Amino acid sequence: MFRIRPIYDTRLPIDIQAVEKAQEILRERFPLLDEEDVQQLPDLLANPFIKQYRSILFVAEDGRANVRGFALLCHFADLHFCYLDFISVSQKHGGGGIGSVLYERIREEARALGDSALFFECLPDDPALCRDAAALKDNIARLRFYERYGARPIIGTAYETPLVEGGDCPPYLVADPLGKPLKVSRTQVRKVVRAILTRKYKGACSPEYTEMVVNSFNDPYVRLREPRYIIGDESAPLVLPAKVSGDMRIALVVNDKHDIHHVRERGYVESPVRIDSIRKALAKTGLFEELTVRHYPESHITAVHDKGYVSYLKTVCAKLPANKSLYPYVFPIRNASRPPHELPVRAGYYCIDTFTPLNANAYNAAKRAVDCGLTAAESLLSGRRMAYALVRPPGHHAERKAFGGFCYFNTAAVAANRLSALGKVAVLDIDYHHGNGTQNIFYKRNDVLTVSIHGHPRFAYPYFSGFSEEVGEEAGAGFNRNFPLMEKVDGHQYANVLVRALQAVREFNPTFLVVGLGLDPAKGDPTGTWSLAAKDFVHNGRLIGRLGLHTLVVQEGGYRIRSLGVNARNFFVGLYEGMSEAVRR
Numbered sequence: 209m210f211r212i213r214p215i216y217d218t219r220l221p222i223d224i225q226a227v228e229k230a231q232e233i234l235r236e237r238f239p240l241l242d243e244e245d246v247q248q249l250p251d252l253l254a255n256p257f258i259k260q261y262r263s264i265l266f267v268a269e270d271g272r273a274n275v276r277g278f279a280l281l282c283h284f285a286d287l288h289f290c291y292l293d294f295i296s297v298s299q300k301h302g303g304g305g306i307g308s309v310l311y312e313r314i315r316e317e318a319r320a321l322g323d324s325a326l327f328f329e330c331l332p333d334d335p336a337l338c339r340d341a342a343a344l345k346d347n348i349a350r351l352r353f354y355e356r357y358g359a360r361p362i363i364g365t366a367y368e369t370p371l372v373e374g375g376d377c378p379p380y381l382v383a384d385p386l387g388k389p390l391k392v393s394r395t396q397v398r399k400v401v402r403a404i405l406t407r408k409y410k411g412a413c414s415p416e417y418t419e420m421v422v423n424s425f426n427d428p429y430v431r432l433r434e435p436r437y438i439i440g441d442e443s444a445p446l447v448l449p450a451k452v453s454g455d456m457r458i459a460l461v462v463n464d465k466h467d468i469h470h471v472r473e474r475g476y477v478e479s480p481v482r483i484d485s486i487r488k489a490l491a492k493t494g495l496f497e498e499l500t501v502r503h504y505p506e507s508h509i510t511a512v513h514d515k516g517y518v519s520y521l522k523t524v525c526a527k528l529p530a531n532k533s534l535y536p537y538v539f540p541i542r543n544a545s546r547p548p549h550e551l552p553v554r555a556g557y558y559c560i561d562t563f564t565p566l567n568a569n570a571y572n573a574a575k576r577a578v579d580c581g582l583t584a585a586e587s588l589l590s591g592r593r594m595a596y597a598l599v600r601p602p603g604h605h606a607e608r609k610a611f612g613g614f615c616y617f618n619t620a621a622v623a624a625n626r627l628s629a630l631g632k633v634a635v636l637d638i639d640y641h642h643g644n645g646t647q648n649i650f651y652k653r654n655d656v657l658t659v660s661i662h663g664h665p666r667f668a669y670p671y672f673s674g675f676s677e678e679v680g681e682e683a684g685a686g687f688n689r690n691f692p693l694m695e696k697v698d699g700h701q702y703a704n705v706l707v708r709a710l711q712a713v714r715e716f717n718p719t720f721l722v723v724g725l726g727l728d729p730a731k732g733d734p735t736g737t738w739s740l741a742a743k744d745f746v747h748n749g750r751l752i753g754r755l756g757l758h759t760l761v762v763q764e765g766g767y768r769i770r771s772l773g774v775n776a777r778n779f780f781v782g783l784y785e786g787m788s789e790a791v792r793r
């Protein structure tokens with residue numbers, strides 16, 4: 209797990225340390241950079257008057273406060289644009305999709321600032337402009353990365369003129385339209401370019417050079433290069449089932465109110481765009497039929513969560529002002545009999561980590577997610593074979609009386625408990641992280657089998673549960689199975705373990721299967737370490753579908769926005785195929 213944190217100044221020791229670590233990464237990754245420029249970073253953050261723009265540093269930190277990467281954004285408030293100065297990941301702690309998450313956070317910030325576009329420089333991918341073959345390869349990779357977001361070099365200008373004659377690798381000026389049609393006029397872009405050359409690169413460009421470049425922007429509106437790397441839909445076309453019969457369609461219930469819960473201030477990876485990108489990918493399949501969300505009484509929630517916990521969440525959220533996040537800060541774990549009286553202080557009594565905040569809408573959004581889970585479960589009871597609750601916030605880390613890991617109510621557990629009134633239920637958690645909440649809730653029960661495949665708690669969140677020796681207690685002894693896996697796992701290795709987990713489900717012989725679908729086992733997920741590819745999700749879906757059980761899928765984690773949609777779609781195509789084979793057998 210890591211989080212992204214914006215740093216606006218260096219008043220706190222924690223921020224000073226983070227800035228120092230960002231400076232170390234700068235020195236490590238940009239050895240040719242002037243030490244004076246590196247030294248200037250804290251002053252730039254503290255004082256926007258130095259260069260006449262404001263600088264914001266975004267750091268990606270892991271649980272051990274290692275800065276794994278950073279991005280430095282310059283906001284030119286007077287001209288309504290942002291300029292991305294640096295984005296870089298640490299050699300030692302980098303990887304795992306940190307670059308993507310940082311870049312997505314930067315785009316979100318630029319959008320929130322109301323800017324028309326995000327500008328930055330990128331070294332050229334044209335062999336005529338870059339003679340060094342190794343550098344050219346890196347430049348191609350970078351431009352390809354940005355192209356996925358619609359960011360491409362501005363063409364028809366003299367921006368890529370070397371500062372000194374014969375100089376190699378002059379940068380392009382790249383514009384990211386931030387997901388909208390780009391409409392930047394000549395007058396506007398000339399102001400932007402002048403500001404970049406005279407404020408950002410003050411002293412580097414002569415007045416003549418600046419004039420020459422500014423005046424070369426002659427098109428009435430800025431034009432971007434045609435896409436060079438990402439042509440059409442990036443995902444490989446998937447063969448969809450030829451005919452989807454109505455009775456086999458998967459009921460889809462989407463949390464229509466998920467976006468009321470949006471934790472902005474810490475670059476929280478659990479963001480609203482997750483749902484939108486999955487929904488968009490599913491729309492093209494013809495496999496789903498969307499149902500309207502129904503309301504259910506809170507008693508469904510208190511059937512699996514502690515009453516005091518539920519009423520605490522409801523009360524404290526209702527009292528929080530909009531846009532205020534309450535992070536737990538006192539942890540009275542040594543005396544469970546005395547929950548602190550003050551509501552804000554009590555948060556830590558009910559929480560397992562420090563990165564999941566409470567806010568005005570956390571209860572409402574989580575309650576709505578539960579309603580979606582129950583609506584989807586109900587559709588199984590009225591004869592559907594498969595249903596999917598596409599929800600956030602996720603739920604599987606929420607225990608009987610604790611929130612954490614972005615989760616507040618355990619939607620899958622509430623739904624499983626509802627279904628258990630009509631037959632035995634197996635819950636299969638295939639999120640990268642252990643489903644500690646679901647395990648905790650059903651730990652002493654033998655009518656609900658809980659099975660989880662996840663990164664070993666030795667190195668993966670939640671760090672304290674998910675060990676293989678946790679098998680259940682009392683009546684539940686033998687009805688919890690954990691499959692903790694190594695740090696590096698590919699699709700093939702994963703499928704082998706999934707087959708074993710499914711065997712445990714078969715032996716239990718349940719009526720219902722609830723799948724906690726995490727998409728974070730995917731390659732490049734910022735919170736995971738595995739490398740499952742798009743095709744692996746088809747295969748896993750198929751294996752699960754072949755059980756032929758009445759299946760409810762509940763969305764859990766998965767944070768790599770670029771591949772979420774494709775992987776979810778593939779999972780359901782596989783699930784559909786597997787189920788079709790099973791029911792026709």
Ligand SMILES: [Zn+2]
Nearest residue numbers: 639640641765
């Ligand atoms: Zn997860």
